[in-house]
Amino acid sequence: MTTKWFVGVDLGGTTIKLxxxxxxxxxxxxxxxxxNTTNGGGEITTDIAKWxxxxxxxxxxxxxxxxxIGMGAPGFINMETGYIYHAVNIGxxxxxxKDRLEMDTGLPVIVDNDANIAALGEMWRGAGDGAKxxxxxxxxxxxxxxxxxxxxxxxxxxxxxxxxxxxxxxPEGGYQxxxxxxxxxxxxxxATGIARIAKEFINKYPHSLLASEYAKDGHMxxxxxxxxxxxxxxCALKVIEDVTYHLGFALANLANALNPEKIVIGGGVSKAxxxxxxxxxRAFQKFxxxxxxxxxxxVTATLGNDAGVIGGAWLAKSQK
Amino acid sequence: MTTKWFVGVDLGGTTIKLxxxxxxxxxxxxxxxxxNTTNGGGEITTDIAKWxxxxxxxxxxxxxxxxxIGMGAPGFINMETGYIYHAVNIGxxxxxxKDRLEMDTGLPVIVDNDANIAALGEMWRGAGDGAKxxxxxxxxxxxxxxxxxxxxxxxxxxxxxxxxxxxxxxPEGGYQxxxxxxxxxxxxxxATGIARIAKEFINKYPHSLLASEYAKDGHMxxxxxxxxxxxxxxCALKVIEDVTYHLGFALANLANALNPEKIVIGGGVSKAxxxxxxxxxRAFQKFxxxxxxxxxxxVTATLGNDAGVIGGAWLAKSQK
Numbered sequence: 279m280t281t282k283w284f285v286g287v288d289l290g291g292t293t294i295k296l297x298x299x300x301x302x303x304x305x306x307x308x309x310x311x312x313x314n315t316t317n318g319g320g321e322i323t324t325d326i327a328k329w330x331x332x333x334x335x336x337x338x339x340x341x342x343x344x345x346x347i348g349m350g351a352p353g354f355i356n357m358e359t360g361y362i363y364h365a366v367n368i369g370x371x372x373x374x375x376k377d378r379l380e381m382d383t384g385l386p387v388i389v390d391n392d393a394n395i396a397a398l399g400e401m402w403r404g405a406g407d408g409a410k411x412x413x414x415x416x417x418x419x420x421x422x423x424x425x426x427x428x429x430x431x432x433x434x435x436x437x438x439x440x441x442x443x444x445x446x447x448x449p450e451g452g453y454q455x456x457x458x459x460x461x462x463x464x465x466x467x468x469a470t471g472i473a474r475i476a477k478e479f480i481n482k483y484p485h486s487l488l489a490s491e492y493a494k495d496g497h498m499x500x501x502x503x504x505x506x507x508x509x510x511x512x513c514a515l516k517v518i519e520d521v522t523y524h525l526g527f528a529l530a531n532l533a534n535a536l537n538p539e540k541i542v543i544g545g546g547v548s549k550a551x552x553x554x555x556x557x558x559x560r561a562f563q564k565f566x567x568x569x570x571x572x573x574x575x576x577v578t579a580t581l582g583n584d585a586g587v588i589g590g591a592w593l594a595k596s597q598k
Numbered sequence: 599m600t601t602k603w604f605v606g607v608d609l610g611g612t613t614i615k616l617x618x619x620x621x622x623x624x625x626x627x628x629x630x631x632x633x634n635t636t637n638g639g640g641e642i643t644t645d646i647a648k649w650x651x652x653x654x655x656x657x658x659x660x661x662x663x664x665x666x667i668g669m670g671a672p673g674f675i676n677m678e679t680g681y682i683y684h685a686v687n688i689g690x691x692x693x694x695x696k697d698r699l700e701m702d703t704g705l706p707v708i709v710d711n712d713a714n715i716a717a718l719g720e721m722w723r724g725a726g727d728g729a730k731x732x733x734x735x736x737x738x739x740x741x742x743x744x745x746x747x748x749x750x751x752x753x754x755x756x757x758x759x760x761x762x763x764x765x766x767x768x769p770e771g772g773y774q775x776x777x778x779x780x781x782x783x784x785x786x787x788x789a790t791g792i793a794r795i796a797k798e799f800i801n802k803y804p805h806s807l808l809a810s811e812y813a814k815d816g817h818m819x820x821x822x823x824x825x826x827x828x829x830x831x832x833c834a835l836k837v838i839e840d841v842t843y844h845l846g847f848a849l850a851n852l853a854n855a856l857n858p859e860k861i862v863i864g865g866g867v868s869k870a871x872x873x874x875x876x877x878x879x880r881a882f883q884k885f886x887x888x889x890x891x892x893x894x895x896x897v898t899a900t901l902g903n904d905a906g907v908i909g910g911a912w913l914a915k916s917q918k
Binding site for chain 1: 729731743745747748750752753754755756757758759760761762764765766769777778779847848850851852854855856857858859885887888889890892893894
């Protein structure tokens with residue numbers, strides 16, 4: 279075997295996903311370990327190094343088989359130095375992630391934001407299908423984003439680029455967002471936002487399927503809204519219409535400035551598929567320049583939980 | 599003399615601006631010739647070649663003194679091949695600009711969109727002050743834009759990136775735009791848009807200075823609005839407030855995604871200076887993430903009519 283592998287690492291608040299990935303983006307071997315947040319997150323780089331050593335042994339390989347590590351992490355990161363200013367969920371504050379991981383593993387390391395490496399993964403081997411101008415939006419508990427232009431992740435002047443979730447969707451009278459502003463896209467198009475809006479809409483549609491399902495246990499979720507919308511419940515469809523109107527407005531305005539080839543929608547909410555994509559595309563078309571609309575296709579993410587490790591491997595590979 | 603010069607060319611509908619520029623961005627010699635739109639714009643590359651030859655002779659130099667040409671042109675351009683699909687004001691349709699200009703001058707040529715090279719000029723030697731993440735917005739008859747990320751102009755998948763003027767500012771019930779959509783930023787923040795909005799506002803403020811000045815000759819302009827705002831006329835100030843609210847909203851949303859260091863406002867309207875910038879900054883702060891707001895400064899363009907030729911020279915220089 280002559281081609282070396284890259285190690286993709288995707289650090290989350292509860293688990294670390296890891297994989298050996300060949301230069302063509304295929305996963306050779308993967309696993310995960312729990313995120314140890316004790317001791318200010320000080321054990322994490324050692325846990326990664328141990329997984330690498332144990333996995334190599336299991337595969338009958340040596341460290342010579344590995345080229346380098348590409349890692350995605352949450353929080354505020356200096357991408358050039360691999361220094362973490364602050365990662366609340368992990369416990370890191372002023373943490374030399376790149377230097378520590380290089381010492382523990384003996385391999386070169388490159389670090390980026392978790393939303394950004396997911397976008398790189400989708401670009402390389404997922405729904406992006408090699409498109410070098412791509413927006414990736416993750417609709418989960420919050421709304422995350424990664425922007426790729428000319429094949430490179432945009433970071434901006436202090437690492438904040440890609441904060442698509444905090445584009446203002448409702449200029450006046452919007453809902454309070456965790457970021458301190460009001461009316462952010464995240465307050466509308468996240469799973470949390472969808473559930474909140476649904477609770478408002480069932481007052482207008484008390485006899486809807488969504489209202490009666492909600493009455494059963496008093497628990498509203500984006501999943502329930504989507505399942506009712508799939509059954510053509512008018513109330514649930516109105517909720518999706520409202521959510522995609524604002525998402526389409528924000529994405530079209532971004533697309534008018536960036537002219538992307540692909541807009542990749544990921545995260546739990548994207549499992550709604552066409553129920554989400556069809557009204558989203560209508561709203562997007564309404565607000566996008568005709569040539570921008572023609573140039574862009576909106577697709578759902580395809581790599582799921584593997585996007586991060588594959589994007590990490592791409593990051594490492596593209597540093598060569 | 600050992601350093602070669604670059605030729606910056608900025609093609610407009612009425613004049614072609616040209617300059618010899620040294621590698622440090624200083625203009626050595628500059629001039630302009632009328633844009634000859636007869637014969638489908640077929641004389642333009644010859645006119646440029648003649649200006650270069652005559653200017654070299656005038657300066658007692660030979661063509662060895664020139665390194666290459668960087669040129670900005672209006673219309674739809676394939677930047678890689680320097681091919682113009684269509685430039686209405688010039689008369690070009692399916693025109694091999696790069697190839698023709700290289701044949702006529704014997705120099706290497708690189709071509710980009712006129713709004714983009716103005717942004718590069720401001721980045722290198724103007725208000726951008728070297729910032730490698732920069733938005734440039736030109737508020738003139740229309741609203742143009744150029745986006746620089748990591749020091750490179752963004753083009754997008756089919757050359758449409760930077761169309762900041764066609765970001766939707768008014769989602770519902772907006773004014774008709776030339777692009778076919780409604781409520782575009784261009785319908786509000788251009789000189790034309792400001793004059794239109796002012797005509798609406800004077801009905802509410804019939805005793806204002808703006809209303810009485812307008813009554814004199816029935817001719818409303820952005821310049822008149824700015825001059826009345828400078829005199830603290832309430833009606834004119836309300837117009838500026840309305841215009842900057844929508845501009846600040848659009849720019850903040852773009853900044854949340856791109857995290858620029860500088861936002862450079864150019865074009866005739868930018869001559870309003872602080873009268874425009876102060877309310878614009880307030881609106882920008884309202885809609886930008888705190889860290890994005892802190893990272894960005896909004897400034898007026900400083901190069902005026904030289905931005906294009908200096909940006910053209912940068913484009914040529916950065917190709918080396």
